[in-house]
Amino acid sequence: MRKLSLKELGRVDPETFRKQEKAPIVLVLDNIRSGLNVGSAFRTADAFALDKIYLCGITATPPHREILKTAIGATESMDWEAADDILDLVKTLKQDGYTVFAIEQTDASLPLQNVHPDKGQKLALIFGNEVRGVQEDILPLVDGAIEIPQFGTKHSLNISVCLGIVVWELFRQMTFTP
Numbered sequence: 001m002r003k004l005s006l007k008e009l010g011r012v013d014p015e016t017f018r019k020q021e022k023a024p025i026v027l028v029l030d031n032i033r034s035g036l037n038v039g040s041a042f043r044t045a046d047a048f049a050l051d052k053i054y055l056c057g058i059t060a061t062p063p064h065r066e067i068l069k070t071a072i073g074a075t076e077s078m079d080w081e082a083a084d085d086i087l088d089l090v091k092t093l094k095q096d097g098y099t100v101f102a103i104e105q106t107d108a109s110l111p112l113q114n115v116h117p118d119k120g121q122k123l124a125l126i127f128g129n130e131v132r133g134v135q136e137d138i139l140p141l142v143d144g145a146i147e148i149p150q151f152g153t154k155h156s157l158n159i160s161v162c163l164g165i166v167v168w169e170l171f172r173q174m175t176f177t178p
Contacts, residue, residue, distance in 0.1 A: 014077040022051040024122040030086050031057035031129040035066025040160035046074035048171045053080040090141045098124040102145045104134040109145035117174050
């Protein structure tokens with residue numbers, strides 16, 4: 001066994017990436033206080049060729065230094081947009097045919113393993129503030145909430161870890177499940 005070189009990995013350049021077909025998943029980052037978490041979201045979105053990232057509230061936007069540090073160039077390949085009002089954004093996404101999920105622990109949230117999107121289904125995933133989570137006033141507007149089951153003493157995961165797990169599982173189901 002040996003590690004593959006960058007050339008052997010066969011990655012596309014940002015221009016080719018922008019033109020390729022994308023997974024019909026958008027990320028909505030609302031009031032994320034850490035630019036490092038935002039940069040990680042960009043990198044994950046690039047890795048799975050997601051459609052777009054929306055940055056809302058106090059969430060930093062590129063070219064913020066911390067975002068660039070963890071995104072490692074993904075801000076150049078990913079389509080993103082700053083959204084002034086998350087409530088309006090959620091309404092627009094729903095009108096555009098997205099199923100909108102809050103990634104949050106609620107009294108009605110579904111365990112991630114019980115969420116089964118259809119191939120081609122348009123998903124919008126809302127990730128909230130690192131301390132307060134998804135805004136309470138958004139919950140009545142979403143189609144559901146998803147949570148990652150946890151079995152330790154802590155009640156949450158870092159947003160970048162949570163985002164990676166949720167995106168991979170939904171992407172995997174939409175891409176590799178018959």
